[in-house]
Amino acid sequence: MTCEADTTADAPMHSSLRERVRRLAYGARKQNRELELQGRALVLCPPDCPRAHRGVEHAHTWWDMYRMAPAAEYAASLARAQREAAQRSRVDVVAHLRRMGVGAKHLGALTSLDETRAPLRAVRLWLAQPRPLLPADAHQPARHGPMPFPWLVLMGQPDAGKTQAAVVVLADFARHYPWNQAAGGGRQMPPALFVPGAELAGLSAFTDAGRERLEDMRRCRLLVLDDVGAEKLGDVALGLLHDVLDARYREQRRTVLTTHLNRQDFLARFDGREAGLPAENLGRLERRIRELAFTLQGTGNKPHLSCGGRPLRLT
Incomplete structure (x- = not known):
């Protein structure tokens, strides 16, 4: 069923x-x-x-x-x-300046700057020079382009605040540089350097350490050569100085020179300029300074600031 x-x-x-x-x-x-x-x-x-x-x-x-x-x-x-x-990546400016080569004396003085001194006023004007605005692209947002005058030359008597003003330039760079974003691996080139002028006298292009130091000086984004002329340079050291400055001139890299020499003595020692020559007989270094630099001459009662050979008001 x-x-x-x-x-x-x-x-x-x-x-x-x-x-x-x-x-x-x-x-x-x-x-x-x-x-x-x-x-x-x-x-x-x-x-x-x-x-x-x-x-x-x-x-x-x-x-x-x-x-x-x-x-x-x-x-x-x-x-x-x-x-x-x-907040996690807050920039430690002092630590970066120390790695660049700045000493404790000038690090401590950053908290008590005398804004009335001529070198510091020249630095403020140099940092504030108008810069072109580059448009945003697929990789970067809109940003400021290169400085029209990427060199700064501070001339004047000792203890006038030139070195401290140069350290202010490095501190401003450290605050705005994108740290820890470059590719790792291998030897890293420092983005900025503070180099005493006397160091050039002991540099050698025939050792690995000397070649690396010179290459860093040629290629870093910002180079401060402090107190150039404090020690007389021989022919080899003078050639290394011109080699570094030539490389930085070609790439339009930011460079700060400080010296206790006046303009005439500075050019006579480093550019072979003899007194009494006509103005059109400019040496190579002087031509480049006129083309690229803000130049402060004298730090006393009547300092003179020029840009590209034209006088500027030192406010």
């Missing part, structure tokens, strides 16, 4: 269930449409509000608030992460 299942009795139950689901789904869609229409009708601010003209999307209705909520939450979390990263 066989027993066949009677499925016909279950069919009305299934069809009624499907109909009920369809009714519920239709009701839900209708309710969502009504809520959307009601939300769009609730205006939170006029469509022509000032912020809309600045290209910033924001909510005009409750529906806009609901739609934009995920993007707003993401932007807030991203900004919070950027603030936390900035």
Whole structure:
């Protein structure tokens, strides 16, 4: 004896269930449409509000608030992460200056600068010179371009604040340089250096250490050669100095020179300039200083600042 299942009795139950689901789904869609229409009708601010003209999307209705909520939450979390990263990577300016070669005397004096001194005023003007704005691209945001006058020459008597002013340049560089973002591995070239002029007398291009030091001086983004002329340089050391300056001239790299010599003595010693020569007979170093440099002559009562050979007001 066989027993066949009677499925016909279950069919009305299934069809009624499907109909009920369809009714519920239709009701839900209708309710969502009504809520959307009601939300769009609730205006939170006029469509022509000032912020809309600045290209910033924001909510005009409750529906806009609901739609934009995920993007707003993401932007807030991203900004919070950027603030936390900035706090973790706060620049230790003193530590960077110490690695560049700045001594403890000038590090301590950074907290008590005399802004009335001529070398420091010249530095402020040099740092504030107008620079072109480079547009943003796929890799970097909009940023300032290179300095039109990337060299700074400070001439004047000893103890006038020239070295301290040069350290201020390095400190400004350390605050704005993107530390810890370069590729690692191998020997890293320092981005900035503080080099006493007397060091050139002991440098040798025939040792590995000497060649590395000279290469760093040629290629670093900012080089301070302090108190050039304090020690008389022989022919070899003078040739190394010109080699470094020639390389930096070709690449238009920022360079700061300080010396206690006046202009005539400085050019006579380092450019072979003899007294009494006509003005058009300029040596190589003097031509480059006139082309690239802010030059401060004298640090006493009447200092003279020039830029590209033209006088500037030392404010």
